[in-house]
Amino acid sequence: MSSSAAAAATAAIPSIPRDDDGPVFRAPWEAHAFAMALTLHERGVFTWPEWAAALASEIKRAQAAGDPDTGETYYLHWLATLEGLVASKGVASTETLHRYRDAWDHAADRTPHGKPIELRPEDFG
Secondary structure: OOHHHHHHHHHHOOOOOEEOOEEOOOOHHHHHHHHHHHHHHHOOOOOHHHHHHHHHHHHHHHHHOOOOOOOOOHHHHHHHHHHHHHHHOOOOOHHHHHHHHHHHHHHHHHOOOOOOOOOOHHHHO
16 A cells, blocks of 8 residues: 555545554554555545545444444444445445455454465355
C-alpha cells in the first residue's frame, strides 16, 4: 500500500481512524481490508465518493440494528461495504465471497497460532 494512496483515501473519507501519521489499525486484518479497498479503487472498481456513500449507508444500517458505534466495529463496516461493492460491481458474487470466507475460516481453524494461514482445496469443502 503506497503512502500516497493511503493519504488520498484518508483525505477522501474523513471517518477513517487516524493519527498524525495516517490510518490507524487495531488488528492486521483491518489494514488488509483497507489495502484491498485502496487497490480496488486504484483499479477503477469504485470512486471515493461512491465508497463513502456506501460506507455511510452500512454504518447507518448497523446503528439501526443496534451497533453502539464506539469505534471498535468501524472496520467491520468497512469490510461489509467492501463485500457489498465487490458483489454489486460484479467483481465476485456474494456466493463466491461466502465460499472464500468459509474456506478461510476452515483454514484458520486448522492452522496453529503464529503460523501463516494457507488455503487448500479441502478448505472449500
